Amino acid sequence: MKAKIDFNNQTYTVDFAKGFDISVGVGAAHQVNAYGMPNAEITTYRSGGFVGDVNAGGSCNVRNIKFNPHGNGTHTECVGHVSKNYQTINKVLHEYMFVGNLITVEAGECIGADDLQVLDKLPPAEALVLRTLPNGADKAHFNHSGANSTYIHPQAMQFIVAKGIKHLILDLPSVDAETDPDLTAHKIFWELASGETSQKTITELVYIPNEIADGLYLINLMLPNMYCDAVPSKPILYPLR
Numbered sequence: 001m002k003a004k005i006d007f008n009n010q011t012y013t014v015d016f017a018k019g020f021d022i023s024v025g026v027g028a029a030h031q032v033n034a035y036g037m038p039n040a041e042i043t044t045y046r047s048g049g050f051v052g053d054v055n056a057g058g059s060c061n062v063r064n065i066k067f068n069p070h071g072n073g074t075h076t077e078c079v080g081h082v083s084k085n086y087q088t089i090n091k092v093l094h095e096y097m098f099v100g101n102l103i104t105v106e107a108g109e110c111i112g113a114d115d116l117q118v119l120d121k122l123p124p125a126e127a128l129v130l131r132t133l134p135n136g137a138d139k140a141h142f143n144h145s146g147a148n149s150t151y152i153h154p155q156a157m158q159f160i161v162a163k164g165i166k167h168l169i170l171d172l173p174s175v176d177a178e179t180d181p182d183l184t185a186h187k188i189f190w191e192l193a194s195g196e197t198s199q200k201t202i203t204e205l206v207y208i209p210n211e212i213a214d215g216l217y218l219i220n221l222m223l224p225n226m227y228c229d230a231v232p233s234k235p236i237l238y239p240l241r
Contacts, residue, residue: 005218005240007099008124012240014218019236022129022169022206026073026232027065030141032205034173037071037145069230071173076203076221080229082186083196088227092199098167098219100127102212102237107132107150110177113159127167127219128160129237131208135171140207144173151177157185167221169203169235203233216240 001016024032027040045052045062052062069075080087101122105115111130119128132150152160152175160168168175168189175185190198203221217237224231 005099010123012216012218014238014240016238019220019238020209020212021234021236022208022212023074023232023234024140024205024207026067026069028073028141032073032139032141032143034071034144034149034205035178037068040065040067040072042066067232069228069232072232074203074205074207074233074235075230076201076223076233076235077230078201079190079192079196079198081202082183082190082192085196086229087196088229089201089223089231090225090227093201093221093223094199096221096223098125098127098221099240100125100129100167100169100217100219102129102131102208102214102217104131104133104135104214107134107172109148110151110153111156112153113156116156116159119159119163123216124164125216126165127169128163128165129206129208129217129219129235130168130170130172131212131214132171135208135210137207137209139171144178146178148178149173151175151180152185154184154188157188161189161191166200167203167219168201169206169219171206171208173205175202175204203235206235212237213239 005012027042031039051058078089078092220236222234
């Protein structure tokens with residue numbers, strides 16, 4: 001299926017057969033992990049004489065899933081992650097398709113505003129996808145706990161906000177340093193000082209293979225209908241021509 005997208009006074013073509021899934025799944029054999037959280041668990045449901053495993057004699061497969069979205073795979077979070085007025089993402093987010101720029105930056109201790117200056121040369125967009133270097137395939141199963149992984153400097157987050165970004169997607173465990181208990185960059189992005197009504201989202205722990213080129217994409221942010229500040233998510237990137 002192909003379609004034409006009108007955005008920012010330009011018309012683009014998108015081929016929905018050529019999307020890139022950049023999510024890291026929950027419960028894989030070699031799991032990505034952050035913040036010392038236990039790995040996700042997928043176990044067989046048992047009740048009385050019923051066994052939810054066909055190979056164990058059950059009539060069908062029925063599984064229990066135990067996980068924490070913030071540390072067990074790609075997840076999308078809303079302002080409810082840091083607000084006193086607890087909000088759930090299924091009530092905050094009402095649109096799921098966005099135009100966004102994918103850019104690649106060197107990952108030092110943090111991403112600074114200078115690392116994002118390329119945005120000045122790119123067309124305005126609602127979303128920003130950040131791929132950090134180095135970009136080995138181990139990102140899909142790396143344990144970030146205690147690793148002091150790269151984060152976004154508060155000044156860089158202020159730059160992102162000034163660019164009008166509503167949906168931030170990145171291959172890091174958090175926009176904040178693991179040692180920052182105040183979650184400074186989160187609060188800057190959601191402009192918490194101005195209230196707790198933001199409809200913007202942050203998606204963390206994606207993996208963007210090197211063969212996906214920097215550029216402009218239509219992004220489909222797929223989320224389950226769960227009452228939580230963050231949920232597992234599956235962002236798909238569709239190149240715009």
